[in-house]
Amino acid sequence: MQNRETKRNEKYEKILEAAIKIFSKHGYYKATISQIAREAGVADGTIYLYFKNKDDILKSFFTYRTREVFAKFKDEVKKGKNALDKLRRLIHAHLTAFEKSREMAIVYQVECKKRSHLSKDKIKEMSNMYMELVKEIIQLGQKEGTIRKDLSIPLVRQLMVGAIDEVITTWVYTSKKYSLSSMTDPLMDLIVKGIGNDKEK
Amino acid sequence: MQNRETKRNEKYEKILEAAIKIFSKHGYYKATISQIAREAGVADGTIYLYFKNKDDILKSFFTYRTREVFAKFKDEVKKGKNALDKLRRLIHAHLTAFEKSREMAIVYQVECKKRSHLSKDKIKEMSNMYMELVKEIIQLGQKEGTIRKDLSIPLVRQLMVGAIDEVITTWVYTSKKYSLSSMTDPLMDLIVKGIGNDKEK
Amino acid sequence: MQNRETKRNEKYEKILEAAIKIFSKHGYYKATISQIAREAGVADGTIYLYFKNKDDILKSFFTYRTREVFAKFKDEVKKGKNALDKLRRLIHAHLTAFEKSREMAIVYQVECKKRSHLSKDKIKEMSNMYMELVKEIIQLGQKEGTIRKDLSIPLVRQLMVGAIDEVITTWVYTSKKYSLSSMTDPLMDLIVKGIGNDKEK
Amino acid sequence: MQNRETKRNEKYEKILEAAIKIFSKHGYYKATISQIAREAGVADGTIYLYFKNKDDILKSFFTYRTREVFAKFKDEVKKGKNALDKLRRLIHAHLTAFEKSREMAIVYQVECKKRSHLSKDKIKEMSNMYMELVKEIIQLGQKEGTIRKDLSIPLVRQLMVGAIDEVITTWVYTSKKYSLSSMTDPLMDLIVKGIGNDKEK
């Protein structure tokens, strides 16, 4: 038999999942508590037993997802044998994280990623966490000789995050005719080699 | 003396500008018609003489800006002497367009870019317009031998748009201590050469 | 023709009167904005054009009434020829003020008088204003020799206000079979002479 | 060992006391069942084993207190040797009853005394009980010759109750720098002799 705590968590997650579904369909502002409650199969008031208010649902999702996702990212980078392997694993993990749930991806990209509900500090913190991963990879690659020496780490982070996000966004707005993770290698190739032609160098 | 049309446009633009200012400060949903009216120096009801409803203001801004911005993009690409020059001009024009007004950049990035108020068609249309520019540049470069032959044009578009957007977003959330257009060359360099080290090839 | 300002005030007072009616019938907490709006013949939202919130309606009434009532009290006291005449006029004005509207009396006695919605400062201020009136009367009477020398002014205020309030409250809960102002002389007599028998002194 | 009834009463009183504390702090309407339950150290649902509903808590308190207090009042009046002694004992008992607990005094004055939760019948009943005490004292005093013959008993009740209540209310809103029962003699003096000067008679 389940103990009380387990049941508590179950309902918490049920509401969170319902909220993500509704947020992804209507956007944060047009989504109503009643819709979320109905989707979760609970009464409106029940939501307030688990979340302070509407905003708290979104923030909770964000915190929850970020923790989960970054743990995975760090783990994958650690597993990589060399800089390029680490890089590939990071890109792959990033794409895979969002591939699992289109709804989650939409909410994350639209409502969380782009400020509004997140404090500047939260955004900066996340940006810094990603930067650390990038830094580790680049510095290793520079030692190995596989990565250029003249790089701005913040800019590389911007290139990577920006490109990956756009790939995700495009996939989200497309009818998902291809797998998101299948974009790993093409994207990796582009980020590593650039679009220029070196043959003549 | 001004003719009627000119006067009409004056007020139309005054409201549009006020709206952008307010949207950028509070976000689309928290912004109220009254705030916009006050900022524009008109009565609440007057806004409805120029716009169908609140949503129409945002859509109008988007259409207006997109037209303006893409005209500039096309123009710059046309002026470029060769593929890389065209590319550099596109990136520079893109960054400069958003540098002029932080407020505009915020609204564009947060409210327009990321769906919500825009139809899928609008987004696809914009994506396609950008794709055309990228295609033109890449195909020229491939003829010239300055750009790799094995490229997916949609992916290159995603890399470019994603990276540029992230650079803009980072700049927006920073205290603007550097000029956005100064990022043109570093970004260009990264996009063209990638982060990999070729010396040993 | 009425000017805009006049019309504004008209609606303000219409809402205030409706509120008093509803508050007196159901009490502050059970009264709803919708009931007040219906009674005033306006839409719910209109109330918020004139009052910050529900609480503000009650506070406004209190401020409004207090100012009005105390102006009258002062005026009457000023008109009195001597201490006992002044006293009689004060008691009479006090009773008359509440006689005009049973509804007003209920709200005043129940919701305002007895804290809850009023700051301690407001209550103290009111208490002090009354005290000033009492002080003036007593000091004059002491000079005239019509009032005892050994009196605590605060206590006299408490005796008077308490007794008058209780007379009003009793009247309010009775079916108003007598006029409130007819209680002036009996009350005055009791306050001045006390219940004791002096004949034997 | 305690019997069932005793245990029942223990919890019943614990809840009643907790309720008074919470009511006095937040007022009846703003006080929540949860707050009362927490204060009493029981679960929310438990309260409904002892009281029909929220209103019933207040009514029970009132009934309970009234019974207790009037028993004391009657007892004291009975003990008095003569009219004035009885009167002094009544005033003293009245003040002392409220001195014991500031919280109780607040709830009694604000929530009970002034209708809202009490039926007109309850109020009248209470008023009549007090009237009986006053009547007894006055009629005795009139026989003794210590009290005026020309008195309206209801009005004397109003004078007394009103004055005492106001003394209590003032004390409650003050920081209790003096003892409430110390007001017995000054108040008694005022009620018996009035504020007028008899020396010249």
Added chain:
DNA sequence: GATGAATGAGTTTTCATTCAT
């Protein structure tokens, strides 16, 4: 008896939109 999670009716408040002036 005791618990406390769940309920959902009921309330305040906001604000896009309308329309008489």
Added chain:
DNA sequence: AATGAATGAAAACTCATTCAT
């Protein structure tokens, strides 16, 4: 054309009360 007071639908949130455990 311009105004801005009035509208009322819609939404977030609260909390007394219930009932399965």
